[in-house]
Amino acid sequence: MPILELTSLTKHFGGVHAVDELDLSVEEGEIFGLIGPNGSGKSTTVNLICGVVSVTAGRVAFEGRDITGAAPHRVLAAGVARTFQNIRLFGHLTVWQNLWVAQNSVEDRRSENFAKRWFFGSGAARDAVDEQLEFAGLAGKRNELAANLAFGEQRRLELARALATKPRLLLLDEPAAGMNLEEVHALDGRLRTLQQAGMTIVLVEHVMELVMGVTDRIAVLNFGRKIAEGLPAAIQEDEAVQQAYLGGSVETAHA
């Protein structure tokens, strides 16, 4: 059974067919690439899965359960976390608080203890936050306001915050946008580490260097429709894909 299955998923914004009868199935444990030119419907697909925008037609199933149209907090509770194409953090909160609340929202669902749930969080959550700060390389910035972090640090914090909710499926919307090569390599390493730990990842990305290297399979969208799907090497050769990227080769499409 695929961990994520989209069936004829469709989203219209007025006359715009942002996502058009999209079928997609992601297997547990894989890193699945979702690419396509700007405006091809990648972010909308992520938003549909997460319940951020309403579904026009079709179905989203996670671990065999229908989550079509579920409220965002329920989708997260089911085990799906995501990051945003434009970084979204709680700038007024510290780095530590950003992770701490996310971490506790998982505990929240289990804890019957009033004080723990609403006031102080659990000790286990605190330890987990420390671990995540290490993993993200942000241990030295714990008391900094998120708004004051450098761009690369904010990206790392966003990923850490998504991980803090202990998802089984992680949706990353252009996590490498604006990163330098060194940062892209570090991200590559983190994604592989996560995969080894059993995480399933859907990677929406323009930086081909990252996508072609780290993904197991790739689907390509154009005008909301899937125009190709397969192994990275095959996608690179695919004619329809090259056409979609304005006749250029996929490798140079850093749009």
Add this chain to the structure above:
Amino acid sequence: MDDIYLIAVLSNIGMISFIALSAYLLLVVGEISFGQQAFFAVSAYGSGIATAMWGWPIWLGLLWGALVAGAAALVVAIPTVRLRGLYFSVATLAFAEMVRLIFEIFTYQVEIEGELVGPDGSDGFRDIRAIYDSNVSDFEYLLIIYGLLSVVLIGFLILERSRLGAIFRMIGEDPLLTEMQGLNVNAYKILAVVMAGVVAGIGGALYAHLATYVEPKIFNVMLGVHALAYGLIGGLGTAVGPLIGVAIDIGLLESIRAISGYRMIVFGGLVAVLLIVRPRGLLDEAAVHWLRGRWRGLVRAEN
């Protein structure tokens, strides 16, 4: 300056602080309410009825007033929680005006010792005498006001350190992102509105018993607008902010006799200037974070 005047000003600052904290809590969750005066009013009437008409002791009257205000807030919160921004503001304003108009016609009187006691529509509600009947002096009442204010303020400061406090700030900054942390934003917002209602209610109950007389027109929208302005002046980074706002307005502006006739103009100008130079008030989040950092540094240096 004589003591009676000083006690009166300080009592006023204390009571208004509750409604300022109430509006502040909603500003923290990102909502501008023009209607917190309604909960102040509901509790003023509710507690007055309890003590003057039903003969309840003061403390129980205060508790009752706060509870009734909380219940009223719940009634408002459930239908309005889905509204955002301007729509929420308009809904709270409409509710508060509705409450005021209801009190304009609300008559409920009983005869006590040959006199009619109780709310009498637009003529108001006289003889809420509980604190005078039990010989509480104005100074003792001042201590009660500040005792309760301290309890509420400490509650707010604990809240700010807590997970719930962080969640409230998250909702204020980005409700969708908060939702995506697995948190039911609407449920937390209802909680915030109810808490804000209870806090305003404590102030309203205290007010009714000090004034001994309330009438609907006291609770007009200007009270709510001031309550909002206090947080915006003092700052949204900590609950101390709105209290600074109240102190600046009532303590400073009102006591400088030279500007007495122009107080509203000075106050309005102050709010306008601050909104431009410090949109989230004097003690905004960044300022509070900086102060906390200094404080931690000091504590570390001591050890």
